[in-house]
Amino acid sequence: MRRMIRIISVLALGLLTLVAGQAQQTQVEVEQILMDTPSPERARQWLFSLTEEPHVAGTPAQYKVVEFVRDRFKEFGLETEMVKYDVFLNYPKSVSLRMIQPREETLSLVEEVYSKDKDSTPEGQFPAFHGYGASGRAVGQIVYVNYGAPSDFDRLKDLGISVQGRVVLVRYGGAFRGLKVKEAQDRGAAGVLIYSDPEDDGYMRGDIYPDGPWRAASAIQRGSVQFLSTQPGDPSTPGYPSTAAARRLSRNQMETLPKIPSLPIAYAEAEKLLRSLGGPRVPDAWQGGLAFAYHVGPGPAAVELDVQMDEAIRPIYNVIATIPGSVEPDRWVILGNHTDAWTPGAIDPNSGTAVLIETARSLSAALKAGWRPRRTILLCGWDAEEYGLVGSTEWAEDRAAELQAKAVAYVNLDAAVSGNEFGSSGVPSLRDLMRQVAAKVPEPRRSGAIAVSWERRLKEAWASSAPVTVDGAEQTFELQLGRLGSGSDYTAFLDNLGIPSLDFGFGGANGPYHSVYDNFFWMSRFGDPEFLFHQAAARLYGLLAWRLSSDKITPLRFSNYGGALMEDINAIRTDVIRRARMAEGQAFKPDFSSIVAAIREFDTAGHEVDRVADRLASSDNNATIARFNDALMQVERAFLNNEGLPRRPWFRHQLIAPGLTTGYAPWPFPGLREAVEKRDRAMFDAEAKKVVAAIKAGTEKLRAAK
């Protein structure tokens, strides 16, 4: 019944496209299709199929998953291609870990099987290893170094303990795991073990698998140890695409990969080592959730770890469906989610892939009802994300010029559902769009729209943490998107190419992260048993694709961008003031005035251009609109600098990057932040010039739009 009304309406539209009232009617209809089509049951079916086997990049199992996605897109009537790259990948040939002091014991590198959960078997599954980890053998005493951050290693040094020639035991959390290995390697360690502490995602957070969603004692967090914040993508072709004919670096030449061996381990195994450490008691913040007082070591616990990798150039496949634009076909709106997984990967990434497929089905339904997007939509399944954003990076490098000319926005998914809490990160110019779309979709478990509970949660965090001044005017809360760091496929689009990017998802008790328990049993029991959040994510994704592709005026809005930049720069200024408090005479006091002035100008221009956008909304002059849209698209590009960031030229965006020492977490104004960390005034001044130039270039683009 509902379907029939749609067809009638679309027929009417065919006759009356120039009548504004009717165009409005169509918009309501398209929105309704994109709201009505996504189905929990379909998402459940897609997820069930996608998670049938572990599907690591480059394996036959992953090829089957890519084909499955391609076949769905085709089945929905979308023009779809597979894009192959040949990239460097490693698999474990043999891995072993033995405690040799104070007693001999072989430590487990596989997970416990739970009879309720058929997918918890290690069968068809690699044992514990690190993507891009080095081959090697290390024998040495254990030293515990908390999260393995540079500040943790500094603290260890203050305690008079060296990691030289020893095996560093660190816990997951904080920085991207590859940067833990990098820091240990730079400080002379012989090897690294990274374990999951129960404080961080085990029983201290809630009931553990299979009784609850949190990490079981035997669960192992696999993952890549690439030095992600220096450069992602295939390490054999840094900065250029991994086509068949590409020139390759040898393993030894790959500077973004570790030289020392590392392994991920479960807390059941780590406990045996930690309980056997002497030396000083750890600094308070290093204590984790195991039921004894942690010590730093070194020793007496000692281990032998032996890792031999099977390294080769292997084929990977991105799958890309295209929905051509009717008015601006050379303007692209890109949606993407990766397809490869370390394990069955029900959360990561297949909740996202299931949502991507369901979104494709939903857009296809709108197409069948007569809708044609103004701009071209690309739906992308990226391969080998888990190794280092490889599929998306190689494609972005391959198509760089075209993307810079054509891409309006990139919207990423990855692990779309691990719980019920909506969150979104992105460039500030996409904040209004995300909020509008989230206001359309009902929250599955609460009354009201997703936007309502999202805003309430962020406002509560703000209310309890934002400083209060008794004499000044009370600050008001402004909803902002999180800033994008790295760890997913938006990285090349935003940081290398300056394409406005957005990421969202429903987070929660992601205890099984990168373990075999990230599987269909977990999702259907704990994560999203009714698949209502998958449905909600597909609604959001479809509405975002629709608005970005079909709004006459591209929905990039700039009134909020200056304010967001001011928040970011003030966070750095606050940090500088705080550090100066204990520095007495030697305080580092850089000059922020030129940056603040540049942001103010950008802010003014942003407000003006949004007023122009409001005016143009009623225009029918396609040439004027296209010029305006192009200018909006170019603002983010203006923030790039071809020199890139200090010692990481691939990262060209001057206003945002993954933290050099965090990987995952963003550093707004990355050059300034690095200079502040190093207390380097000359570097600060040089980076400030680049930042001011970038902001001014953005301001020029805004002014050009008017």
Add this chain to the structure above:
Amino acid sequence: MRRMIRIISVLALGLLTLVAGQAQQTQVEVEQILMDTPSPERARQWLFSLTEEPHVAGTPAQYKVVEFVRDRFKEFGLETEMVKYDVFLNYPKSVSLRMIQPREETLSLVEEVYSKDKDSTPEGQFPAFHGYGASGRAVGQIVYVNYGAPSDFDRLKDLGISVQGRVVLVRYGGAFRGLKVKEAQDRGAAGVLIYSDPEDDGYMRGDIYPDGPWRAASAIQRGSVQFLSTQPGDPSTPGYPSTAAARRLSRNQMETLPKIPSLPIAYAEAEKLLRSLGGPRVPDAWQGGLAFAYHVGPGPAAVELDVQMDEAIRPIYNVIATIPGSVEPDRWVILGNHTDAWTPGAIDPNSGTAVLIETARSLSAALKAGWRPRRTILLCGWDAEEYGLVGSTEWAEDRAAELQAKAVAYVNLDAAVSGNEFGSSGVPSLRDLMRQVAAKVPEPRRSGAIAVSWERRLKEAWASSAPVTVDGAEQTFELQLGRLGSGSDYTAFLDNLGIPSLDFGFGGANGPYHSVYDNFFWMSRFGDPEFLFHQAAARLYGLLAWRLSSDKITPLRFSNYGGALMEDINAIRTDVIRRARMAEGQAFKPDFSSIVAAIREFDTAGHEVDRVADRLASSDNNATIARFNDALMQVERAFLNNEGLPRRPWFRHQLIAPGLTTGYAPWPFPGLREAVEKRDRAMFDAEAKKVVAAIKAGTEKLRAAK
């Protein structure tokens, strides 16, 4: 050799007291004696004797300890008396605790014996019980309610769980234990178990006894469950002294004692109950340090607890030594520390008692060298502090009129040494004195004076937590004493009588608090193996006694008092603004302007009076000086109001009190704070009037001094 120089100097002094240069010389000499006399070895001896047995108030063992203190004072040549009161005390006649669901098991109420530590034996020791706990039997399912704060019980209610007729299991920490029992009782619980969670003072903090200083799995925190924030002292004589002839309330009439039974238990026992709880997983902040995910219950764990008390009126003994003043004998400087202990009590209180004895020896040495204090010094050992500050409160009530007329200051010790971190709380008018004295005494383990590391530690905490504003002027750090809450013997002096009070000590890993492991073995192994911090504490105590008793101008300084009050009122204003952030239209916005204005006036008068003090320092007009000193002494008295605080009239100080729901932690501006918590505008306005009147009365006293 050093001693001989002193005698010569004192002889010279006898001839030349009117020569200013020589008077200066004497001061330097007295200071030297008070620095040189305290000896680590003597402190060690005193502690060894004091901790020979557990010595609970009213027992023969405690009488021996009081005699020991008296005999030392007498041995040093000090005029000493024992002051007896007859007070209500309880001992356990029989206590038992049995888990009855999901299995039958008797839970232990005694601690494990460690062969290395002869004092860890339960022999001569009461089993686990609560001072002033009720007799009774309770059978019911367990419900876990975190720290048992009112907000915890509210949260439980939000989860839809009632404690009615059930046995509440709460952890130690936060509020005074009696207030946990009160809250559970008010909400209908049948009984209460309070356990020590390893997150709070067990292995999550460091190595546990006997390998380290922190709480062992079987250690039990005894203690009083009086409703301390309503009224301390003997509950059979509320507000008046427990003399032999005093009229007595019956047990049922004692409104500050619980009616439902309670017991303290160890985490080894609590774990058995917690592991057997179903129901919802706890809110995140309720998770403790045991190695599983906590649940709220109710049940299936259920217990039977049976507590039968032996209650009676029993004799207690304060011991008081007097050093008469030479110029202002009717002005008293009071030093006090309690003598009773739940167990051997090496930290609590005997580190303080050892320091008090060593201070007495040191003052005695100065007396022998010819020094005579200008004002009278009283050295007091209080009995039955552990039950509810009973000895000090009864004495203060007994001597109230005289104390209000004569007491210049009260300096408290209690658990003087449990580690190395110096801390001090007190009225702001004693801040300068404490800082000056701490600048004289070397830190035993670091270079520099105690004042240096004290200030650095506080400044570091300020630097990392105080808000930063990027546009305003950076705040500067101002060292402040902590505010006095309750939980020790300063309470009657400050809160009931308005006597300027001070408390200090060296804190640290106080894991054995109120357990049998708080004994000499612990102190000599972990707390202060060389007794250097005992020595430092005796130096500080001696110097404080000397300055307060002998400075011509009483060392009460007021330039800082207004600033401290402003900090306190701003903390409440900040809290109001923060709460208003989520309240939308219904924000509670009381008017602070009259209070702020009153503080500003007080601040101005404080600065002026300090300038007068500086001028008078060179005066020899004893009458003028005495008038000035009397005015200074009266400022704190002016903050009292005979109505007292809402529903707790014994607490008469309008600017400071123990928190109604915290007991230990202070509430500055307690009436205002309570009104803010209740969002009661009428109450706020009424309390604001009382506060303004109190501050104005203080300002009048300051002006009278000029």
